[in-house]
Amino acid sequence: MSDVPGLEQIRRAPKVLLHDHLDGGLRAATIVELADQTGYTGLPTTDPDELDSWMTRGASRKDLVLYLETFAHTVGVMQTPEALVRVARECAEDLADDGIVYAEVRFAPELHLERDMALDDVVVTPELVTLVKQGMTRCSMFVHDEPSGASTSLPGRTQIAQDLDTLRDFMAQAK
Numbered sequence: 001m002s003d004v005p006g007l008e009q010i011r012r013a014p015k016v017l018l019h020d021h022l023d024g025g026l027r028a029a030t031i032v033e034l035a036d037q038t039g040y041t042g043l044p045t046t047d048p049d050e051l052d053s054w055m056t057r058g059a060s061r062k063d064l065v066l067y068l069e070t071f072a073h074t075v076g077v078m079q080t081p082e083a084l085v086r087v088a089r090e091c092a093e094d095l096a097d098d099g100i101v102y103a104e105v106r107f108a109p110e111l112h113l114e115r116d117m118a119l120d121d122v123v124v125t126p127e128l129v130t131l132v133k134q135g136m137t138r139c140s141m142f143v144h145d146e147p148s149g150a151s152t153s154l155p156g157r158t159q160i161a162q163d164l165d166t167l168r169d170f171m172a173q174a175k
Helices: 007-012 028-038 048-060 064-076 081-097 119-123 126-144 157-174
Strands: 015-021 100-106
Touching (some): 028 048, 028 064
16 A cells, blocks of 8 residues: 555545635636627637636746636736626636635735726625635535545644634624
């Protein structure tokens, strides 16, 4: 038996993500659908599989300028409140599916003002706050409910659950 964990073990293990960008992890199918819904015409392709390959190549070119060109498309489709809500929801889902129990996800609200949204609409929409709370709840449930086969002796697991509960309570009071 190998001591190297398999992909499923790694996915199930609780993880912390300390720096992620909301506009950097969109699903290719979501980008294509949002482009269609919002009238964004700058995509290099409208085929989700081809777009996924294109975006991955962009990240592998080891050139910051080339890497950042992918963000023009993700930000380009995130110009409506509905798009921001969808991307935030999918981000929380994807993080939870990857075993992320704590994440610091950031974005630049000033980049989402091209379609007449005010800065306050981007930063403090009730929908975004609700989605963050739902994402926290889902991540907290993942921590509390041991996935089958997951180790229960992982250091910090209980503390992460307590921190998520505290954060969720704080957000509920702020509501």
